[in-house]
Amino acid sequence: MSKKIVVGYDGSESSANALAFAVGLAKASGAGLIIAHVLEWSPYTFLTPTEIEERHKRRTEELERAESALLAPVLQKLAGSGLDVSTALRYGHIAETLIKIAEEDGVEHLVIGRTGHSQLSSRIFGSVAGSLAQAAPVPVTIVP
Amino acid sequence: MKKLSAAALAATATLAVSAPAMAQSIDEQVNALFASSTGWFVNFIFSPFPGTSFPWIVAWLVVAATIFTLYFGFIQFRAFPHSIALVRGDYSDPDDAGEVSHFQALATALSGTVGLGNIAGVAVAVGIGGPGATFWMILAGLMGMASKFTECTLGVKYRNEYADGTVSGGPMYYMTKGFEERGLPAGKVLAVLFAIFCILGSLGGGNMFQANQAHAQIENVVGDYPGWITGVVFAAIVFVVIVGGLKSIASVTEKVVPFMGVLYVVTALVIILMNADKIGWALGQIIDGAFTGLGVAGGLVGALIQGFKRAAFSNEAGVGSAAIAHSAVRTKEPITEGFVSLLEPFIDTVVICTMTALVIIITGQLVSDPETGIYLLNEGGGTIQTVDGNSGVALTSAAFSSAFGWFQYVLAIAVVLFAFSTMISWSYYGLKAWTFLFGEGKTKELVFKILFCIFVVIGAAASLGPVIDFSDAAIFAMAVVNIIALYALMPIVKKEVNSYLSRLKSGEIKKFN
Numbered sequence: 001m002s003k004k005i006v007v008g009y010d011g012s013e014s015s016a017n018a019l020a021f022a023v024g025l026a027k028a029s030g031a032g033l034i035i036a037h038v039l040e041w042s043p044y045t046f047l048t049p050t051e052i053e054e055r056h057k058r059r060t061e062e063l064e065r066a067e068s069a070l071l072a073p074v075l076q077k078l079a080g081s082g083l084d085v086s087t088a089l090r091y092g093h094i095a096e097t098l099i100k101i102a103e104e105d106g107v108e109h110l111v112i113g114r115t116g117h118s119q120l121s122s123r124i125f126g127s128v129a130g131s132l133a134q135a136a137p138v139p140v141t142i143v144p
Numbered sequence: 145m146k147k148l149s150a151a152a153l154a155a156t157a158t159l160a161v162s163a164p165a166m167a168q169s170i171d172e173q174v175n176a177l178f179a180s181s182t183g184w185f186v187n188f189i190f191s192p193f194p195g196t197s198f199p200w201i202v203a204w205l206v207v208a209a210t211i212f213t214l215y216f217g218f219i220q221f222r223a224f225p226h227s228i229a230l231v232r233g234d235y236s237d238p239d240d241a242g243e244v245s246h247f248q249a250l251a252t253a254l255s256g257t258v259g260l261g262n263i264a265g266v267a268v269a270v271g272i273g274g275p276g277a278t279f280w281m282i283l284a285g286l287m288g289m290a291s292k293f294t295e296c297t298l299g300v301k302y303r304n305e306y307a308d309g310t311v312s313g314g315p316m317y318y319m320t321k322g323f324e325e326r327g328l329p330a331g332k333v334l335a336v337l338f339a340i341f342c343i344l345g346s347l348g349g350g351n352m353f354q355a356n357q358a359h360a361q362i363e364n365v366v367g368d369y370p371g372w373i374t375g376v377v378f379a380a381i382v383f384v385v386i387v388g389g390l391k392s393i394a395s396v397t398e399k400v401v402p403f404m405g406v407l408y409v410v411t412a413l414v415i416i417l418m419n420a421d422k423i424g425w426a427l428g429q430i431i432d433g434a435f436t437g438l439g440v441a442g443g444l445v446g447a448l449i450q451g452f453k454r455a456a457f458s459n460e461a462g463v464g465s466a467a468i469a470h471s472a473v474r475t476k477e478p479i480t481e482g483f484v485s486l487l488e489p490f491i492d493t494v495v496i497c498t499m500t501a502l503v504i505i506i507t508g509q510l511v512s513d514p515e516t517g518i519y520l521l522n523e524g525g526g527t528i529q530t531v532d533g534n535s536g537v538a539l540t541s542a543a544f545s546s547a548f549g550w551f552q553y554v555l556a557i558a559v560v561l562f563a564f565s566t567m568i569s570w571s572y573y574g575l576k577a578w579t580f581l582f583g584e585g586k587t588k589e590l591v592f593k594i595l596f597c598i599f600v601v602i603g604a605a606a607s608l609g610p611v612i613d614f615s616d617a618a619i620f621a622m623a624v625v626n627i628i629a630l631y632a633l634m635p636i637v638k639k640e641v642n643s644y645l646s647r648l649k650s651g652e653i654k655k656f657n
Contacts, residue, residue, distance in 0.1 A: 055243060
């Protein structure tokens with residue numbers, strides 16, 4: 001069971017810093033890297049009938065866009081680095097989903113940017129980084 | 145140039161001055177035209193069995209609900225806890241995250257069914273059938289859960305999944321595909337008939353009735369003014385949403401409606417508890433009225449008819465519309481949608497409608513003879529006398545306002561939102577029926593959408609009587625066709641239920657929580 005480091009990545013500057021930090025950690029310790037992107041989603045929301053009809057189609061589009069625009073460039077950049085890199089693309093509550101990924105086999109460390117894309121709502125509702133610091137099952141590093 | 149503008153000014157001024165008088169007569173003209181063109185249809189649907197005053201359509205719905213309840217062995221009670229577990233997501237595969245969840249399907253279907261029927265329709269039922277109508281309404285709600293269960297399971301099982309990822313499902317599809325599968329004839333015929341009635345239903349109960357009673361409540365709060373004005377404003381907003389695709393309005397409404405619903409129920413509970421000493425009396429009235437009529441028009445049968453009518457109109461069990469909404473859920477087991485959907489008549493009728501009825505009864509809106517306890521009827525004999533002569537949504541408003549004077553304003557906002565969300569949902573159902581008949585295509589869809597908006601105006605302008613009659617008739621016509629299909633296809637549902645329940649017991653169905 002190889003060691004793994006999970007880094008939360010949403011394309012923001014902060015998460016890019018987190019990624020760089022995680023890459024450094026992985027290179028130093030020989031751990032594998034899991035680049036996790038969570039699409040914010042809750043099963044308890046209210047949709048219009050049209051949204052319901054189109055949901056499956058939209059979901060496929062969202063997944064494709066995340067793969068090609070967000071994760072693929074990162075994978076490409078790290079292709080020659082010699083690291084064991086994999087991705088995890090999920091739907092759900094961001095902090096909770098990252099915790100679930102961190103609970104998987106071999107994960108030892110969770111790296112996250114301090115801010116994501118939404119700075120204002122973070123100040124009001126609490127940030128992902130803050131939630132993770134309080135609830136993650138593994139050590140968390142918050143990168144500014 | 146100057147002459148032209150002066151003339152234009154004069155014309156506008158004349159129009160403005162005479163507008164109130166003209167506006168009134170526009171309302172009257174619309175009303176008269178509407179009543180005369182729909183009268184024959186209404187009379188047919190509500191014609192009674194010869195020699196009685198019992199409409200055949202009520203018997204049709206009740207018999208169907210009873211048959212489904214018995215055929216599936218009281219599934220609505222046996223599976224209730226499992227339904228709750230499904231909605232909570234206990235059996236949802238994490239890999240399916242991001243797809244339509246059971247909760248979302250339930251909430252959307254509910255936002256279509258919870259509308260003015262729960263607020264105003266109940267007032268009409270209790271105003272004609274007395275407190276006893278409540279008992280029959282609850283009973284119809286409980287039995288109707290089995291009808292919804294059947295149709296929503298079939299809706300998911302026979303849906304069309306297109307290459308681009310969109311989904312189309314509903315009675316039209318289970319009538320064509322399901323009948324073909326069973327080797328039964330006339331599936332297409334039923335589907336076409338259903339589509340026609342669905343279009344009428346979406347224009348009636350899903351549209352006109354909502355606009356009508358929304359206007360009535362606004363009038364209650366701000367004072368009388370012509371209905372077509374509300375109609376035009378509503379139609380404009382609906383137009384912007386369904387034609388212009390302005391999703392934000394619909395999204396906001398969908399999010400606010402559940403809160404208004406909870407607020408409504410909580411307020412009703414508070415009022416009931418405030419009158420806690422009268423709860424026993426109110427329940428007594430309901431039971432007495434259910435079996436003796438207590439002087440209402442038609443007696444026991446009158447109460448029964450009103451109760452069943454309102455329950456059916458409000459929770460749409462057996463009508464088939466919910467099957468359209470539930471068909472897009474991501475699930476490998478169609479029966480799970482059946483389980484989830486049986487919560488709808490419960491929430492809609494047994495909870496929300498009953499709350500409305502209890503508040504009306506407990507706040508003493510209905511006038512009865514103090515000595516005999518018999519309810520006094522209005523001249524004309526159809527309706528019960530009310531404290532302020534109110535009917536429909538005004539009666540509900542008066543009932544709530546007697547405890548909380550400010551509630552009529554909250555109710556006005558709630559009514560507008562409920563009306564609006566029901567209109568959005570039913571415009572979708574009607575559109576699905578329209579495209580089933582005439583094919584997909586931007587122009588064809590636009591025709592229906594414009595038609596829908598026109599009917600918003602008509603609904604707001606016409607008076608309650610013809611509107612509610614037409615709305616009821618159209619929706620019940622859908623139920624006639626749909627229930628025939630349900631009878632034909634129920635063995636398929638039975639197989640699904642038995643298979644699923646045995647796999648659930650053996651642990652084959654995975655629980656994720």
